[in-house]
Amino acid sequence: xxxxxxxxxxxxxxxxxxxxxxxxxxxxxxxxxxxxxxxxxxxxxxxxxxxxxxxxxxxxxxxxxxxxxxxxxxxxxxxxxxxxxxxxxxxxxxxxxxxxxxxxxxxxxxxxxxxxxxxxxxxxxxxxxxxxxxxxxxxxxxxxxxxxxxxxxxxxxxxxxxxxxxxxxxxxxxxxxxxxxxxxxxxxxxxxxxxxxxxxxxxxxxxxxxxxxxxxxxxxxxxxxxxxxxxxxxxx
Ligand SMILES: [Zn+2]
Numbered sequence: 001x002x003x004x005x006x007x008x009x010x011x012x013x014x015x016x017x018x019x020x021x022x023x024x025x026x027x028x029x030x031x032x033x034x035x036x037x038x039x040x041x042x043x044x045x046x047x048x049x050x051x052x053x054x055x056x057x058x059x060x061x062x063x064x065x066x067x068x069x070x071x072x073x074x075x076x077x078x079x080x081x082x083x084x085x086x087x088x089x090x091x092x093x094x095x096x097x098x099x100x101x102x103x104x105x106x107x108x109x110x111x112x113x114x115x116x117x118x119x120x121x122x123x124x125x126x127x128x129x130x131x132x133x134x135x136x137x138x139x140x141x142x143x144x145x146x147x148x149x150x151x152x153x154x155x156x157x158x159x160x161x162x163x164x165x166x167x168x169x170x171x172x173x174x175x176x177x178x179x180x181x182x183x184x185x186x187x188x189x190x191x192x193x194x195x196x197x198x199x200x201x202x203x204x205x206x207x208x209x210x211x212x213x214x215x216x217x218x219x220x221x222x223x224x225x226x227x228x229x230x231x232x233x234x235x236x
Contacts (some may be wrong), residue, residue: 004180006189009056010216012146012184018218019183020192022046022227024144024160025199026071026121029053031061037207038199039063043214044223047143048121049112050075056111067224069144072123073104086126094131119144119228142228146196158227160194161186164206173206192222 004045025038026048039061047062048071062068072087077186079086088097095207109116119142120127120135120193132143149157160181166174173179186193196209213219213221 004177004184006176006180006212009166009180009184010218012187013216013218016187018220019187019216020194020220020222021183021195022158022160022222022224023195023197023223024069024121025197027057027075027198027200028071030055031057032200034202035061039066041210041214043221046117046119046224048144050123051077051108054108054111058109059113059115063116064114065223068108068116068120069142069224070101070105070140071117071121073100075123077123084126084215086095087123088127088131090128090229094134097131098134098138101135101140105138105140117224117228118142119224121145122166144194156228158192158194158224159225160196161190162193163196164209165201171201171203173203173209175205176209179209192220192227197219 010226022044023043028035028047032148035058043065045066046069046145047066048069049058050071052074074087077085078086078089078092080091083089105118106220118140120140121144125146127143129150132155135143139158143152143155143157145157145159146163147159147161149159162179164179165175166172183193197206
């Protein structure tokens with residue numbers, strides 16, 4: 001694909017009659033200047049909060065357009081040697097993992113109130129399928145990971161697709177070209193396209209990109225409450 005400018009991107013969105021995006025930002029726990037900058041956006045945002053690390057002051061800063069998702073329990077890596085980073089290692093019995101999740105949900109709900117949705121965002125986007133299939137038994141009806149969703153019984157899965165941080169390159173912004181090209185390709189096959197951000201590590205280029213993206217006309221930014229509900233608006 002040739003060079004993708006903002007102009008070309010906006011033309012493409014217009015040609016398609018609009019675009020459907022959603023936005024998830026991960027690793028929220030404490031107030032910070034980065035969190036305040038995140039709150040300067042006027043878009044529906046799904047904020048993945050680490051329940052056992054969060055403080056009540058965080059929630060005082062959230063705008064009405066922010067939904068809270070549950071980002072694991074404590075975001076601690078419990079992987080065994082040789083296992084990929086995960087909060088939910090293969091060696092942990094499902095019952096124990098579910099107990100931790102319930103305790104974390106209760107803590108989060110107490111602080112976040114109605115804006116907390118029963119949606120799990122597993123740290124490192126990783127949860128073993130047998131455990132994911134039991135989420136419904138503790139009242140978690142939604143799951144959000146990364147990339148292509150696999151069907152998990154009893155759980156509504158809405159994933160993100162474009163992580164704007166280049167983690168292995170000093171956590172710099174991935175670049176306008178890469179982000180916009182990815183979005184154009186995904187718009188052909190995915191609805192909605194999910195943007196993944198991590199406010200605490202954004203460089204200035206990442207922030208500027210998001211600020212520009214927010215101004216693209218014809219984008220329908222969809223809120224998490226709608227996306228994770230089983231009853232789509234306009235039906236029944
Ligand atoms: Zn995380």
